[in-house]
Amino acid sequence: MSKKVRVLLYYKYVPIENAEAYAAEHLAFCQSIGLKGRILIAKEGINGTVSGDYETTQKYMDWVHSDERFADLWFKVDEDNQEPFKKMFVRHKKEIVHLGLENVDDEDVNPLELTGDYLSPKQFKEALLDENTIVLDTRNDYEYDLGHFRGAVKPDIRNFRELPQWVRDNKEKFMDKRVVVYCTGGVRCEKFSGWMVREGFKDVGQLHGGITTYSKDEEVKGELWDGAMYVFDERIAVPINHVDPTVIARDHFDNEPCERYVNCGNPFCNKQIFVSEENEAIYLRGCSPECRSHAKNRYVAENGLTQKEWADRLAAIGESLPQAGA
Incomplete structure (x- = not known):
């Protein structure tokens, strides 16, 4: 059985002088212990979600708490069976929350x-x-x-x-x-x-x-x-609900209960839609006919579909690729 991954969610509004330099220092420490996640640092404070095994996340929390500015920072700790992040990012920003x-x-x-x-x-x-x-x-x-x-x-x-x-x-x-x-x-x-x-x-x-x-x-x-x-x-x-959980989201294509979110296969659309794995394959992850037949469709590229396979998939749902020169 794989080891549990701990996920830490946290923030603190606190003045940070030389925030850009601190962001670089923060990134170096995170990388040195093998932490993964995403952290924003600005002169108004810090906001992050990071993950790792128990030892790694404990090292990180201890290191953060050793800084008097963050001695009382509240880490919200969760556990998961999978690693939620692929890399470690620490960004220096103008603000940790942009209210516009x-x-x-x-x-x-x-x-x-x-x-x-x-x-x-x-x-x-x-x-x-x-x-x-x-x-x-x-x-x-x-x-x-x-x-x-x-x-x-x-x-x-x-x-x-x-x-x-x-x-x-x-x-x-x-x-x-x-x-x-x-x-x-x-x-x-x-x-x-x-x-x-x-x-x-x-x-x-x-x-x-x-x-x-x-x-x-x-x-x-x-x-x-x-x-x-x-x-x-x-x-x-x-x-979230441990008393009477429900599913309210609906599949973009058949309106069945679904909590699987993906981005539309057309990178110029990128709309987030709920879709089952089965319907994703049927509709090539495209939210519309135009997105399913778009020349840059990511589902087609990721799955290595040939032009004929692409055309056949579309034909099965009554659609077709645009004619050359159209």
């Missing part, structure tokens, strides 16, 4: 100075059941489609950067109500809830530690979550 406030002519938010009230998993569950509280999902649309809290509002946006403008456009709907926000691990909500407070919302809360912490809480056990949680690594979908 330049799009609404606003200044960035410092969560160390302004953020929403922290809610424990139990308090958050109570908020979900309170009809006078609005629970707002702050994640990207494809994250919501895979899974979300029951009754949570899905903003009409594609990504997190569009959220401030959407809130301003819909302010009258919940300006005078209690608003509670949530995200994967908490890093986005720290900044966004602070922005909402600055916008004048009187009662703003956030799920402390995010969905990840809610799932592992012994009291709530992930209850009232529908579907799976999207994660930005090879796992894609992670179970």
Whole structure:
């Protein structure tokens, strides 16, 4: 039996001087112990997901905690049977969370100075059941489609950067109500809830530690979550509800329950779709006829299909390759 892989999810808003140099130092240490994952470092803090065996991840946590800036950093620890990362990346960025406030002519938010009230998993569950509280999902649309809290509002946006403008456009709907926000691990909500407070919302809360912490809480056990949680690594979908789990996502082609996310085979489309392995083979991972017959279709290239095999696959579903010169 293969050894369990530990996955560490974490962040901390803390001033980091010479963030670019620290990112290089951080990468060197991670590579020296064989850690894998993705870390963002900026002058406002650090945000990462990394993985390795028990010894490797323990070395990393001890090293991070030995720095007084991160002595109290909260690592959320999970286990998996597969390695969720192929390489180790440490990037120096302008910010660890990009809220897109330049799009609404606003200044960035410092969560160390302004953020929403922290809610424990139990308090958050109570908020979900309170009809006078609005629970707002702050994640990207494809994250919501895979899974979300029951009754949570899905903003009409594609990504997190569009959220401030959407809130301003819909302010009258919940300006005078209690608003509670949530995200994967908490890093986005720290900044966004602070922005909402600055916008004048009187009662703003956030799920402390995010969905990840809610799932592992012994009291709530992930209850009232529908579907799976999207994660930005090879796992894609992670179970959350340990009481009455459900599958809410549907296969792009036959509408059957499916939590397998892939990118469309056409690199110029790249739309994320739910699809079973069987339907992926039938439809060549293309979300549309145009993508299935696109000259750069990645499924065709990855599987080494000949022109005839490609044409035969399309013919089986009533489609064809474009004529030369068309």
